[in-house]
Amino acid sequence: MRRLLALLMLPLLLAATFAPVRPGVPLRFPADHGAHPEFRTEWWYVTGWLDTLQGKRGFQITFFRTRPDIDTANPSAFVPRQVIFAHAALSDPAAGRLRHAAKIAREGFGLAGARVGDMDVRLDDWRLWRGRDGRLHARVSGEGLALDLAFTPTQAVILQGDAGFSRKGPGAGEASHYYSWPHLAVAGRLNGKAVTGTAWLDREWSSTLLNPKAVGWDWLGLNMDDGSAVTLFRVRSAKGGALWAGGSHRDKAGRLTVLTPDDVRWQAGGWWQSPRSKARWPVKPVVALKLAGQWRELPVVPLMPDQELDSRMSGGPVYWEGAVSVPGGRGYLELTGYASPLRM
């Protein structure tokens, strides 16, 4: 009987084994700025607002690392043990839609990879890294889109959830290691012209993230003008309700409040339908968070309605990632799973 069980298990054992996300694992820096190749998936997510001569612009620079579910004796240097992909997008109200570029490659040959030990992710000529001066740097370029930015930290990182262990659903392993770095001061060049601004870095890695019932999530990160920072997210079920929710609030004095599912409310405000994907996006939600027993409501307004990004050609989904503002603050809103259910 035991033998039979072992035989049945064999295919599972042959598959790659991913590291589990466990509570109580302290985050260490700068090591945790770097890659965690033993986990299934990981991202470096920089979003922010830029001040240009023509006005405010939103930008997004995202690097993903994913470890395909293969375990092979194949010694070829081409075996896709890790795959790196990246998106960059610019929200320009004058253009009315995103200008974006994407790249994907398997790790190897010094052309693509994510360094372990400190932040340095490369994909051909795209790169996101932490310099010796402690600043973060990003360099990406695509058609009509060239970003060369430096990010100077003005505050400490926020360890989300329980000291960086962030639950993403009701199930046991549904969690990620998660930290955010708000209020990064931006200086650099957009298409060759000098710009400044404020940005936000989200870092998350996990092997089992989403509940099987989940179809997508919504995420919001806000740099408030008074120096405080708001993080909100919720995981949605097919019915549209929240399977899980959470976030945090750090006030200008640095006091951190971790939000539980009961502390977050998310209501759809205005909708926008994409003429390309035909998906309907709730681009003007009204969110609320409970701080010290008080509900604080934040009506979200997008910089422009069309900030949909189709990343299917580089292995991603169709999602909405856009610059938004609330009274007294600016940030980025992410909506996924509205074009088709998200699978991870």
Next chain:
Amino acid sequence: MHHSANGMAVTGWLMAGEWRAHPVRLGLAVLAIAVGVALGFAVHLVNSAALASFGRAVASVQGRADVAVRARSAAGLDEALYPRLAQLPEVQAISPVVEVPASWGRLARPGSEAKGGRFTLIGVDPLRAMAVTPGLVGISVAGQGGVGSRPNWQADAVWLSPALMRAAGVAPGQDFIITAAGRQARLRIAGRLAGADEAQLAVIDIAEAQWRFGQLGRLHRIDLKLVDGDAAWAVVAAALPADAMLATPEAEATRADALSRAYRVNLGMLALVALLTGGFLVWSAQALAVARRRPQFALLGVLGLPRAGLVRQLLAEGLVLGVAGAALGVALGYGLAVLVVDRFGGDLGGGYFSGARARLAFDTGAALLFGALGLVTALAGSLGPALNAARAAPAQALKGLGDVPDPARRPRAWPGLVMLGLGALAALGPPLWGLPLLGYAAMALLLAGGVALMPALARLLLAPLARKGSAFLPLDLAVRRLWGVPQAAGLALSGIVASTALMVAMAVMVASFRQSVDDWLVAVLPSDLYLHLEGAEAGGLPPADQARLAAVPGLAHVRFQRVLPVRIDPARPAVALMAQGGQASVPIMASTDAATPPGTARALISEPLAWLYGWQVGEVHSLVIGGVPRRLFVAGVWRDYARQWGAIIVPLADYRGFTGDATATEASFDLAPGADPAAVQTALQAALPQAVEGQAQFGRPGEMRRVALTIFDRSFAVTYALEAIAIIIGLIGVATSFSAQVLARLREFGMLRHVGVGRRAILTMLGLEGAGLGLIGALAGLSLGLVMALVLVRVVNPQSFHWTMDLALPGPLLGGLVAALVLCAGGTAVVAGRRALGGRALLAVRADW
């Protein structure tokens, strides 16, 4: 206006009357033009279809990249080149590719029942290929998940081109067993390659291709997208190691074109010959018509039709013949092309474009061109007789005196001699644009010169007979007539000479080629049993398997060989590098006893290679083997008819030292005395590893020779058909010109009857005249044909295909041909005479006075 309308009406009446009276003769002329046009048009259509489909297949395999870095040989490139090129700022996008010749099923020699086929196995990184060669990406990785999702990596997934799916009779979801580089793998068909219809092509992941088919660390191609400008090319080219080269789509197209160019031009020339003979037929038909209608034309002349009008009349008739022939020819040609592509594929059985399916399209431009050629030929054929008719004095012609040549006037010899001389000079010329154009010109000049020389030659040959006289009256009359007016016999003679010469030239060339190929086959197949692994360029039998084969009982001696294609010039097809163990068994044409210089390997090059690349015995040349240029000492040149693009034999030990590749793709076995070949073959078959079973082809020399010669005969089928056409046209020419002669000489016969020569004697005279003409024509055609054969064998063939052959004369065939021509010529003369002498001769004499 009124006048021209009348003129038109007269033209129409004359034409209608003539054609109603002689539908068969004119029909034949139309048919001859049509055959020439049809052949030329069909050859053009089939070849352009084949080239286009070959081009499309190449493009599918290439995936339509801007430019590709290619390995010079099947051994591939070090994969370290990939990141080096990727980091060049000039490279916008890059996609590394593993490309291995592969096969499915059981490959077998032509004619066997086994089912299997060759294809190109390609390994790509779909993530990279998407930006450079999207046609090589099986599915888009689209819609597979979300942020941070994992693409659906399927290690055993293979995508097939629709053409390969059709050939192998498989569908998505089924298993597909692939043999390549001496290994076998069972993969699952994940889907269809949308962008690659023509090519026999399968795509798997690059990591799997490297691992499963023994190509770890190797790439065969790197597809690139470059920034604009020629500077980018130069930068990439400068970054390449010795075993890589830059291949552009243009170079690939040139290579495809080079593959079959000489063959195509050859066929085109044969079509031209058919067209020329068609023109000759029009000429003889028109000349006959002119001879018969002389009084009619004279009457028109006397009634006021100017001479120019007469010429116009005959040219208009030629035009109608030409238009009919051209239209029929274009239709026939298209039908023929459809049939040929359907039955034999796009290469007319030439074997140049295997794996590509031709799609035939009607080419209006070419149709007009070939139609116009037919028209011009018909007009040219009518021009001579028209001018001739216009020259005739109406009064004499009206009296029916016919042609009145003066026996005292000697026929001119110099134009023919000048053309023969020019032909000889042209034969000595070099190839132009890689084609034997001067050789073809030499053939045409020799033919024209020979024909033009005929009257003078006939007179020269008959002079002794004519002086001596003969007691046998009909013979005496025949000889004197031939001697006196050889120009009159020119028509018949030129037909016989031209067709005999062409026929002899082609027969001698084919016979020489066949004999040389046969001798060569005997020389290159000295062993008792041969093993060939088909489609094993990427790797064959490893040493352990070689040892197992060598240990099979009943073998006296085993020699292994590794053959792999190597590119020397990107615009030329690859040459075969043959690493042979032991003493090379090839027919050596030239060699040196000089010692191999230190630091070089002793190489034997094939005749085509020496021709194409200008390498000579005793020289040292460089060739990239195993990633590094090696110095080869050319110790000899050997005759090779199998590899038109060249082959180089190097010692197996040197090759293994250079590359570390110890596999073998061929083996030859000498049996121990008394061993049973069938039993040994069975034992060898059993000793083969299972992975290469489908590729292994055993052959015994006798059967291999037979198969080779069958293929040879099949590929010359077109030539044989054209030979037959040439003969038939020649004989028709003889018949029509005799008819013309007899008609023109009706009064002469009447006179002969009048002075008491019997009808039988006149017929005998005509028969003897015919046979004499046939003999002169056949002998002259034979000599001319032998000279032309020499040009074909020594000039046209080496310049087209880069190989030489020994001249071989098919004696019985030539003798039979001469005899047949003499008999036919005599026979036709008698038949024509009998028809003409049906009681009208006496009448004719009476009418004359």
